[in-house]
Amino acid sequence: MSDTAGTGTVKTGLPRKNINEVVSAGIRRRYAAERRFRAYGLAAIGFAIFALTTLLVTIVGTGYSAFTQTMLELEITLYPQDIDPEGNRDPKVLSTANYQALVRQSLRDLFPEVTTRQERRRLNGLVSDGATFQVRRAVLDDPSIIGQRISILVPMSDDIDQFMKGHISAEVPESDRRVSDQEIAWLERLQDRNLVHRTFNWTFFTSGDSREPELAGIWGALVGSLLTMSVTLALAFPLAVATAIYLEEFAPKNRWTDLIEVNINNLAAVPSIVFGLLGLAVFLNFFGLPRSAPLVGGMVLALMTLPTIIIAARASIKAVPPWIREAALGLGASRMQVVFQHTLPLAMPGILTGTIIGMAQALGETAPLLMIGMIAFIVDIPQGVTDPATVLPVQVFLWSDAPERAFVERTSAAIMVLLSFLIVMNAFAIYLRKRFERRW
Amino acid sequence: MQLANSENAAKDGVGMPEKTGNLTTESKAGRTPMVVARDVDVFYGDKQALFGIDMDILPNEVTALIGPSGCGKSTFLRCLNRMNDVIEGCRVEGRISVDGQDIFDRALDVVHLRARVGMVFQKPNPFPKSVFDNVAYGPKIHGLSSSKDELEEIVMTSLEKAGLIEEVKDRLHQPGTGLSGGQQQRLCIARAIAIQPEVILMDEPCSALDPIATAKIEELIDELRENYTIVIVTHNMQQAARVSQRTAFFHLGKLLEFGDTDQIFTNPSVERTRDYITGRFG
Numbered sequence: 001m002s003d004t005a006g007t008g009t010v011k012t013g014l015p016r017k018n019i020n021e022v023v024s025a026g027i028r029r030r031y032a033a034e035r036r037f038r039a040y041g042l043a044a045i046g047f048a049i050f051a052l053t054t055l056l057v058t059i060v061g062t063g064y065s066a067f068t069q070t071m072l073e074l075e076i077t078l079y080p081q082d083i084d085p086e087g088n089r090d091p092k093v094l095s096t097a098n099y100q101a102l103v104r105q106s107l108r109d110l111f112p113e114v115t116t117r118q119e120r121r122r123l124n125g126l127v128s129d130g131a132t133f134q135v136r137r138a139v140l141d142d143p144s145i146i147g148q149r150i151s152i153l154v155p156m157s158d159d160i161d162q163f164m165k166g167h168i169s170a171e172v173p174e175s176d177r178r179v180s181d182q183e184i185a186w187l188e189r190l191q192d193r194n195l196v197h198r199t200f201n202w203t204f205f206t207s208g209d210s211r212e213p214e215l216a217g218i219w220g221a222l223v224g225s226l227l228t229m230s231v232t233l234a235l236a237f238p239l240a241v242a243t244a245i246y247l248e249e250f251a252p253k254n255r256w257t258d259l260i261e262v263n264i265n266n267l268a269a270v271p272s273i274v275f276g277l278l279g280l281a282v283f284l285n286f287f288g289l290p291r292s293a294p295l296v297g298g299m300v301l302a303l304m305t306l307p308t309i310i311i312a313a314r315a316s317i318k319a320v321p322p323w324i325r326e327a328a329l330g331l332g333a334s335r336m337q338v339v340f341q342h343t344l345p346l347a348m349p350g351i352l353t354g355t356i357i358g359m360a361q362a363l364g365e366t367a368p369l370l371m372i373g374m375i376a377f378i379v380d381i382p383q384g385v386t387d388p389a390t391v392l393p394v395q396v397f398l399w400s401d402a403p404e405r406a407f408v409e410r411t412s413a414a415i416m417v418l419l420s421f422l423i424v425m426n427a428f429a430i431y432l433r434k435r436f437e438r439r440w
Numbered sequence: 441m442q443l444a445n446s447e448n449a450a451k452d453g454v455g456m457p458e459k460t461g462n463l464t465t466e467s468k469a470g471r472t473p474m475v476v477a478r479d480v481d482v483f484y485g486d487k488q489a490l491f492g493i494d495m496d497i498l499p500n501e502v503t504a505l506i507g508p509s510g511c512g513k514s515t516f517l518r519c520l521n522r523m524n525d526v527i528e529g530c531r532v533e534g535r536i537s538v539d540g541q542d543i544f545d546r547a548l549d550v551v552h553l554r555a556r557v558g559m560v561f562q563k564p565n566p567f568p569k570s571v572f573d574n575v576a577y578g579p580k581i582h583g584l585s586s587s588k589d590e591l592e593e594i595v596m597t598s599l600e601k602a603g604l605i606e607e608v609k610d611r612l613h614q615p616g617t618g619l620s621g622g623q624q625q626r627l628c629i630a631r632a633i634a635i636q637p638e639v640i641l642m643d644e645p646c647s648a649l650d651p652i653a654t655a656k657i658e659e660l661i662d663e664l665r666e667n668y669t670i671v672i673v674t675h676n677m678q679q680a681a682r683v684s685q686r687t688a689f690f691h692l693g694k695l696l697e698f699g700d701t702d703q704i705f706t707n708p709s710v711e712r713t714r715d716y717i718t719g720r721f722g
Binding site: 253323324325326327328329330331332333334337341342346 | 521523526528551552553554555558559561563565566567568577578581582628631632635
């Protein structure tokens, strides 16, 4: 049976060498190869950590300042004759009153020496247009404050905000600067009176997009992403798992199923923009579904995610040991029972891993959504899957393209929100996987 | 593995003259056979693995199937509860009946058959669930119990019959996969008898176990004979001699000899059987 070298009794017909010599000559090479491989691995990990750290430091370093906003404390007298001349507190009247004039009046009160039109316009430019909305909201929330003199925090304009954060330098010649010497002088006087505050930027987390950076928020895109992902998950997960089960457990192995398998694998490699074109042609033009809607976005991304989940699900179903199936079949379980009571629970961790990879891919996808109109500038927070919406990566793309200096930090902040969203999603998947995991 | 062996067996069998020997298929006085197989051929693709097997298996007896690797004994065993159905390209011809019922009858659902013909596999294969859930699974899917108490009774009785109750009564709700190999195999036996089958098929149930665990299983098989008809495939001659009443010797897909175990082991009528039992080949 055994005619290996080393068992001295067997005649092999080969010249006998000292086996130790042969082995020790090779052994050093073997160990060297192993050490080299480990070194490559360490180097790769080191480089990855360096790259990741650089990326994170850059993003956080640029983006953290977007989480605060420079606010101006304004004393505003809410004259009843301006807001509600008839005095019946009709909400319609209240919401259409000229609050802008009140805000401007309050600014003029602070700087009585400013008289020329041009100067006044620049003075008004210190605070954001959002100040008007802020005052209106305060009045609508509590109409009883009409007639009083209130103190209210209003956002300052994006250029002033950037100047306060040090992103616009005072050293630059005035002609190249977005903030004039005059404005800086006003700002210093306001600071002397302790009216300028830096607060947490709630607006960024609670509002939709805006042309004004200081009013722009991520919430609209976040809700859009959430709705889109829900549609994607609801469509792709059941369909993909059912497909994988059918192909693995029920379908006969023949040319047709081979063809289907090849096609599914190819589908995973199709550029995502093609799925966007398909969505445009089929979902929008043929079925007439609404444009820019998370429903259609979710459907397109589901198509894109399907092959990823199918491939992962098939692999993990295949990895369930056959004797589990035999044991259940031997007890008289039907094939359906075997699949749903044994195979699927054991394959679930792998399926979930595949799903999360697919969903993470879908979350970061921009190209196919451009084709179906999710790139539109949308201010309102979407209320449902058919409302116009945008998603986080598209929002990042839009802001990165905006000319205002304040959008630079907001772009990075949006990336941070996107990454956090991803981390939350992954954490949830890991939790689910741990719950489903069974050892045997 | 099974498939490959059988294929080899069929390949080797081509052109080799084999005398079919004298088959003792007559039933003993007053006892109708539990399992009757007539002219059973099995094909894997176009390779024939079993050639015209005729066999009567008597109730409340242990029938051992012996023979060299790849001789088709496991294939035959798996015919009896149609486990070969799940193997792609496997085709079974001939007639097999269990308790008078043709198992290939279209009217008979394979689920019914497997509820009546239980199986214990070579490798202990408890589900990755608790000891209790392992045994309760069969009764649950067949709806054998109407209440929780009844189910518990079935589980306890089955564990007791499998001689496992003393060892697991404190860990009923711990995973069955945490037991030792021998305990796992007895758990699988408990799982099989929980659905009250008439026949239990055992495919080399002790090949993965140590001698002490093996002895326990053998003892158990002897006790189970009271209530069940047992067919066991084994590679271990001594085991066949110890536990079985009747022995069938398979070689290259053919049933060469079938008779009382005493007679097969002391005075085999076919030369091949003698050679195999005495260890000249196999």
